Amino acid sequence: xWTIERILEVENLHVTFSTYGGTVRAVRGVDFYLNKxxxxxxxxxxxxxxxxxxxxxxRLIPNPxxxxxxxxxxxxxxxxxxxxxxxxxxxxxxxxxMIFQDPMTALNPTLTIxxxxxxxxxxxxxxxxxxxxxxxIEMMELVGIPSPEERLKQYPHQFSGGMRQxxxxxxxxxxxxxxxxxxxxxxxxxxxxxxxxxxxFEKIQEATDVSIILxxxxxxxxxxxxxxxxxxxxxxxxxxxxxxxxxxxxxxPYTKGxxxxxxxxxxxxxxxxxxxxxxxxxxxxxxxxxxARCPLAMEVCDKVYPNQTELSDVHQVNCWLQDERxxxxxxxxxxx
Amino acid sequence: xxxxxLKRFLISMVTLWIIVTITFILMVSIPxxxxxxxxxxxxxxxxxxxxxxNLDDPYHVQYLLYLKSVATLDFGPSIKQPNQxxxxxxxxxxxxxxxxxxxxxxxxxxxGIVLGIISALRHNGIVDYLAMGLAVLGISIPNFILxxxxxxxxxxxxxxxxxxTWSSPMHMVLPVLALATGPMAxxxxxxxxxxxxxxxxxxxxxxxxxxxxxxxxTIKHALRNALMPIVTIMGTLLAGxxxxxxxxxxxFAIPGMGKYFVESINQRDYPVIMGTTVFYSAxxxxxxxxxxxxxxxxxxxxxxxxxxxx
Amino acid sequence: xxxxxxRYESHSxxxxxxxxxxxxxxxxxxxxxxxxxxxxxxxxxxRRLRKNKMAMLGLVFLILLSFMAIFGPMMTPYExxxxxxxxxxxxxxxxxxxxxxSAGRDVFTRTWYGARISLFVGxxxxxxxxxxxxxxxxxxxxxxxxxxxxxxxxxxxxxxxxSLLVTILLLVVLGPSLFTIILALTITGWVGMARIVRGQVxxxxxxxxxxxxxxxxxxxxxxIRKHLLPNTMGPIIVQMTLSVPSAIFAEAFLSFxxxxxxxxxxxxxxxxxxxxxxxLSGNWWTLFFPAFFISFxxxxxxxxxxxxxxxxxxxxxx
Numbered sequence: 001x002w003t004i005e006r007i008l009e010v011e012n013l014h015v016t017f018s019t020y021g022g023t024v025r026a027v028r029g030v031d032f033y034l035n036k037x038x039x040x041x042x043x044x045x046x047x048x049x050x051x052x053x054x055x056x057x058x059r060l061i062p063n064p065x066x067x068x069x070x071x072x073x074x075x076x077x078x079x080x081x082x083x084x085x086x087x088x089x090x091x092x093x094x095x096x097x098m099i100f101q102d103p104m105t106a107l108n109p110t111l112t113i114x115x116x117x118x119x120x121x122x123x124x125x126x127x128x129x130x131x132x133x134x135x136x137i138e139m140m141e142l143v144g145i146p147s148p149e150e151r152l153k154q155y156p157h158q159f160s161g162g163m164r165q166x167x168x169x170x171x172x173x174x175x176x177x178x179x180x181x182x183x184x185x186x187x188x189x190x191x192x193x194x195x196x197x198x199x200x201f202e203k204i205q206e207a208t209d210v211s212i213i214l215x216x217x218x219x220x221x222x223x224x225x226x227x228x229x230x231x232x233x234x235x236x237x238x239x240x241x242x243x244x245x246x247x248x249x250x251x252x253p254y255t256k257g258x259x260x261x262x263x264x265x266x267x268x269x270x271x272x273x274x275x276x277x278x279x280x281x282x283x284x285x286x287x288x289x290x291x292a293r294c295p296l297a298m299e300v301c302d303k304v305y306p307n308q309t310e311l312s313d314v315h316q317v318n319c320w321l322q323d324e325r326x327x328x329x330x331x332x333x334x335x336x
Numbered sequence: 337x338x339x340x341x342l343k344r345f346l347i348s349m350v351t352l353w354i355i356v357t358i359t360f361i362l363m364v365s366i367p368x369x370x371x372x373x374x375x376x377x378x379x380x381x382x383x384x385x386x387x388x389x390n391l392d393d394p395y396h397v398q399y400l401l402y403l404k405s406v407a408t409l410d411f412g413p414s415i416k417q418p419n420q421x422x423x424x425x426x427x428x429x430x431x432x433x434x435x436x437x438x439x440x441x442x443x444x445x446x447x448g449i450v451l452g453i454i455s456a457l458r459h460n461g462i463v464d465y466l467a468m469g470l471a472v473l474g475i476s477i478p479n480f481i482l483x484x485x486x487x488x489x490x491x492x493x494x495x496x497x498x499x500x501t502w503s504s505p506m507h508m509v510l511p512v513l514a515l516a517t518g519p520m521a522x523x524x525x526x527x528x529x530x531x532x533x534x535x536x537x538x539x540x541x542x543x544x545x546x547x548x549x550x551x552x553x554t555i556k557h558a559l560r561n562a563l564m565p566i567v568t569i570m571g572t573l574l575a576g577x578x579x580x581x582x583x584x585x586x587x588f589a590i591p592g593m594g595k596y597f598v599e600s601i602n603q604r605d606y607p608v609i610m611g612t613t614v615f616y617s618a619x620x621x622x623x624x625x626x627x628x629x630x631x632x633x634x635x636x637x638x639x640x641x642x643x644x645x646x
Numbered sequence: 647x648x649x650x651x652x653r654y655e656s657h658s659x660x661x662x663x664x665x666x667x668x669x670x671x672x673x674x675x676x677x678x679x680x681x682x683x684x685x686x687x688x689x690x691x692x693r694r695l696r697k698n699k700m701a702m703l704g705l706v707f708l709i710l711l712s713f714m715a716i717f718g719p720m721m722t723p724y725e726x727x728x729x730x731x732x733x734x735x736x737x738x739x740x741x742x743x744x745x746x747x748s749a750g751r752d753v754f755t756r757t758w759y760g761a762r763i764s765l766f767v768g769x770x771x772x773x774x775x776x777x778x779x780x781x782x783x784x785x786x787x788x789x790x791x792x793x794x795x796x797x798x799x800x801x802x803x804x805x806x807x808x809s810l811l812v813t814i815l816l817l818v819v820l821g822p823s824l825f826t827i828i829l830a831l832t833i834t835g836w837v838g839m840a841r842i843v844r845g846q847v848x849x850x851x852x853x854x855x856x857x858x859x860x861x862x863x864x865x866x867x868x869x870i871r872k873h874l875l876p877n878t879m880g881p882i883i884v885q886m887t888l889s890v891p892s893a894i895f896a897e898a899f900l901s902f903x904x905x906x907x908x909x910x911x912x913x914x915x916x917x918x919x920x921x922x923x924x925x926l927s928g929n930w931w932t933l934f935f936p937a938f939f940i941s942f943x944x945x946x947x948x949x950x951x952x953x954x955x956x957x958x959x960x961x962x963x964x
Contacts, residue, residue, distance in 0.1 A: 060544055092547035100545075105538040110560050110636060119556075120546040155636040171546070300666035325667040333669065347799070351806035358812070362819045472700075472952070476945035478895050480902050481937040484922060488930075571806075579810040583902050587922070601818060602904045609818050613811050620808045 007178060007211050008034040008057070013071035015052050015061060022282045026052045028235035029071070034179070039205065039212040041226035042237075043219065043258070045278055049235040050215045054181045057213070058098055059088045075179070093120045097172035101184040103164035107156035113167055114152030121174050139170040142207065143200060162193035169200065176208065183215045198224050219262050223247065228314065231255050234279050234289035241315035251309075251317040254290045288320065296321060298329070337632060344628040348621045355617045359610050360402050364395060366606060384413040385607070406618075411611030416603050422611030429593030432502060433581050436592060439512050440577050444519040449566070451520070452527025453554065456562075459532055467524065474521030480583040483514035487587070500589040511588045515580045519573045523566055530562040537561075560634065567631045571624040578616060691880075694957040701953020704946035711761055711943060718758030726759045726912055727751065735929045745931040747921060757935050760914040763907060764943065767828060767897045768890040774832040776886050779839025786840070787847030798844070801837055809834035810896065817905040824907055827900065831893050842885050846878035880958030887951035891944035898940050914940045 015027040027049040034040050042050045055061050056068055059080060073080040075095065083091070092098075100106040108116060117139065118132040127135070133152070140148030143166040156164060165185065172180060182201070186194040202225055205212065214226060222229055223243070230240040231254065239252040250256045257274040276293040279285050288294070291301040301320050309322035320326050385391065388405070389398060389412065405412065411422035451471070455464040477485075490510060491499040497510050534540065535558055543557045581594035589595070593612065600608035695701055719726065722743075730750030738745045744753035786797035813830040820826040894914075900906055901915025914936040921932035 058545060060541065089547045089549065092545055094547060098542075098545040100538050100542060102538060106542045108539040108543070108557050108561070110634070111557070119543075119548065119552075123546065123548055123552070157637045168542070171542070296669070298666065299668050300662055303666060304662055320667075323667070325664060329667050329669070347802050348806060351803045354803065355807060355812070359815065362815060366819050472945060472948050473941075476891070476948055477941045478898055478944070480899070481918065481941060484933065484937075575808045575810065578808070579899070583899065586903070598903045601814065604818070606818070609815065613815050616811055617808055620811075621806050624806050 005036040006033055007036045007076060008213075009072075009074040010053070010057070011072045011074070013053065013056060013073065014069045015049070015056050016067055016069050017065045018067075019065055024281045025284055026066075026235055026281060027056065028284060030232075030235075030237050032230050032237060032240060034211050034213060036178070036211055037205065037209045038227045039201075039214060039225055041214045041216060041222040041229045042232055043216060043222055043229055044232035045217060047278060047281075048232045049281075050232050051183055053232070054098070054183050054213060054215050057181060058092060058096060059083065059085075060092075060098075090124070093172075093177070094124050094175045095177055096179045096181065097175070097177040099165075099168055099172050099180065099182040099185050102188045103161055103168050104188065106168050107164055109156055112153055112155055113159070117152070117167070117171055117174060120171065124175055135174060136170075139174050140167075142173070142204070143167070143170045145170075161189055162196060165189060165193075165197055166200065169197075169204070173204065173208065173210070177210060179211045179213070181213045181215070184217070185214070186221055187216070187218065194221070201225055219258065231258065234284060235281060236289065236318070238288075238290070238319070239317040241311070241317075245312070245315040249311075249315070251311065251315075251322065252290075252319045253294045253296055253321070255317075257293075288318070296330070298326060300326075340632050341629060344625055348625045352618055352621050355621075356403060356406050356614055357399075359614055360399055363606065363610050364398070384419070385415065388412045388607075406614055411615055412607045414600075414605055414608050416600070416605040416608075422608055422615070425596045425608065426593060426612070426615060429591060429596050432590060433578075433585065433592035433594055436502070436508070436511060436515070436581055436585070436590065437574075437577055439508060440515045440519070440580075441574070443512055444516040444523060444573070444577075445566075447516075448520040448523025449527050449563075451524040453531060453559070455524065455528040456531035456535065457554070464528075468528065471521040471524045474517045475525070477517070479514050479518055479580050480587060482517055483511070483584055483587045486510045486514055500587075502588070502590040502592070511584050511590060514587075515577060515584050518580070519577060522569070522573065526566055526569065527562060530565045531558060534558045534561045564631065564634055567627060567634060570627045571620070574623050574627075575620050578620060691954075691957040695953050698953040698956065700949040701957075704948070704950035704953070707942065707946040708950065711939075711946075712765065714758050715761035715765055718761070719755050722752055722755045724752035724755045726755055735932070737929075738931055744935045745929075747917070747932045753917075753932060753935050756912045756917060757914075757939060759912045760917055760936060761939065761943075763824070763911055763913040764894045764897060764915075764940070767824070767831070767913075768893040768947075771828050771831040771835060771893040772886045772889045774828070775836040775839045775889055776882060778832070778836035780843050780882070782836065783840035783843025783845075784847055787844035788851065790848075790851075794844075801840055804834060804837050807834055810899070813896065813900065814903070814905060817900060822900070822905045822908060824911065827897060827907060831896055835889065835893070839882070839885055839889070842881050843878060846881055850878065880954075884951055884955045884958060887947055887954055891947040891951075894940065894944055894947075 010030060010032050013027055013030040014025070017024040017026055030049070030053055032040065032042075042053065044050050052061065052066075057073055057075075057080070059068075061068065068081055071081065075091070080088070080091065107113070114133070114136060117136040118129075121127055121132045121135060122129070136152060137148045140151065145151055145163060145166055151159075156167075159167065169185075185201075186197050189197060198221060201212065204210065212225075214221070216222060226243050228240065228242050229246040230237045231246065231252065232238070233254050239246070239250070239255045241249075246255060247259065250259055254274070257272070260272040261274060274293055279289050279292065285291065285302070287300070287302045287305055291297045294301065298320060304320075306318045306320045306322070308316050308318050310316055321330070388410075389402065391398070393401070409423075411426070414420045414422065414425070451467050455467045458464045487499055487510065490496050498504075498507050501507055502511075540553060540557055543553045548557075581592060582598050583594075584590070585592040585594035586598050596608070597612050599605075600612070728751065730746070733746050733750040736746040736750075744757060747753055747756070782797065782801075786794045786801075809831075812834060816830040816833070817826055820829075897906070897913060898915030898918065901913055902919045904919075906916040906919065907913045917936035918933055918940065921929070921936070
């Protein structure tokens, strides 16, 4: 028997931003967990709070204007929200690393690739420059950059977008972190390059057993590499389950809508976009935030936020349609 | 890189040539100047003028000879001070002006950058508002007004610093302060705004995600990128400081080139005005050229763009 | 708002009334509704500018200054250039609000005449800069290719010319007058504006609405006028606001080195230069008023320009 090690647990996370237009409640009570070696995808439209959530784990929310107002982030048994900035610095890059969306802007244009690769290592592990260089070359080889020795001396503008994203991944992995947060790692890349980068993620996970949180709006990416999926909407996780649960047994109307708005080869002409736009997070709705766009909205949805329904150990959904009374109502409407 | 330097050098030469040509055209077209009808009052002066500018030759020959004399750094005689050449005046005045200028630049750049960084890091805090309020004031008060104010308050009333001249470090304080405030304010504002922009870049976020200390992020990742726009305005700032020396030297009675230049303007000593203008222009264009090269060194992207472009 | 939300969120499932379980009337528009009222670009900019206290201070000062420049001289019985030697160096009083200068002229009257000159020089120079800059930068950016390369080379060459030196040279030769000062200031002043316009035009040239207009066979001049310019106005206005103070500074500077506007005009620079000696003998007001107005006018334009820069930046729109 082997035990599953729970590496990260986020409970009741709230993040707000105060702007001159008012307070934006970007993340409103998010719960999820991550096991060792697992890949969790957080999926949702832009502005739903998925990037804010990932930045909160790294404690990289710019303060002011942003603030974690409530909740706990437990990483390997320790609550990161109680860490000081200085303690947090020893976590970043060492235990938890992050990959950003746009490789064209994530690298400093005025420093060589080698400097940017090695500086994390030098900062945290006090290795000699020779040792650091050796490790840097190893990393470059792992992420698939040919002739690493010469390329270390080059600047970011001398690399293509796909190559730069490989370098960003190498930088994130050089201190052998246990958790990797990838924020839309393939969005800015060409489709052919996307596939290569996703394969690289699989290869890395095999080689290092790193846990990955994948932030994306692209269900294609999710289908390829995620183990579990959390669907986020307007600052809340509204459904979570395994890849199979979400793709084959989606329960929340929003999850269904997301899946229907992806073009598929087997079903012709059935592309259904979700009407409307997400709610304004300056004054989020009291009830379910999806009500205004939901094809099956009931009076109750506007008034009360639904509790979580456990469909299985890993599959949970927050939706009034799971209530017995709603099921009765739907059955009667259909029979009419 | 070599190609880049060559290109900048050619542009500098064309700019200089245009200035020399404009100067020549203006010189021969001034009505009532010694170059046209009027003869200088002093015999020696007239002889010097004729010898230097070849006034008896046709214009195109004069022009070519003038180009040649500029190329050999010979800026011609004065008409108000017999047997004095522009080179004599430059030799006496320029080292002092240069000293004033260099000290001013060092003070302005260092204090401007430090002020800008502090403001950017304390973005929208009290320190930021204070520093930027001072900077707007610094930009708004012309240096000659600031100079008189400083003399009045710190020299005449408080008697902390000497009123005028250029003989000891204490004498340097007020003129440098008057001259450096404007450029310092400009640098501080620019550093702040580029710094704030750079600090929101993804590569800064990435550096933070690596767990680097704020100090390292500021110095290693942000500052170098934030400095580039400052390098590009250095040319303009230098020109401002140089013209600033004209009035500052006048007010503080500093025997530099600026003071001679203003005197020559008031006396309408045309050859000195022309000669000094050409010399100063050449000097500034050379500085601009140096600035371009420094920019090329700071920004690694320039080396690759062999065919020019941004 | 928040407490209300939290209270509802903790509502337990069982005590939700049965009748709430009924399908909602479909209200398609409600899903698309935009929550905050939408403002036009200029309304939005004005709203943000109004919030900037410093910029508003600058704006109010400039409005008052313009008013005084027009009507100020009419408020006194004194002429701008009539000398009254026996009354020289009168301190500020009810008769001479800003005192009198070395020639017994009324400083109050002269200050507002100076405002006319400074504002006129500054505004006209800035307008000419904008005019040439827009044409040059617009054509260069819009045409692109060889035309752009050549036009930009010319700009690069002109950019290296130290403008104040050339200005001095021109004034020495042509003699200082209102016309020559403006000419000298604009001869190199438009270069910066042309660069900004070109940058803006390049940036939005490929926007879809421009491409759409082109594909319908729109004429180049019409596209520049109708589509490109309105969308580049922000930075142009800012640059213009900031180039007025540099023209005012240049005028004052030139007056100071003896190339200022001559009588019968009185400019602030000339007034300041005339009274440099007076300040040491204690007649502070002769220098104070022109110096104050030069500095505060430049300050007003600078803070207004800063405010406009923030207010007109489309990136900051919310």
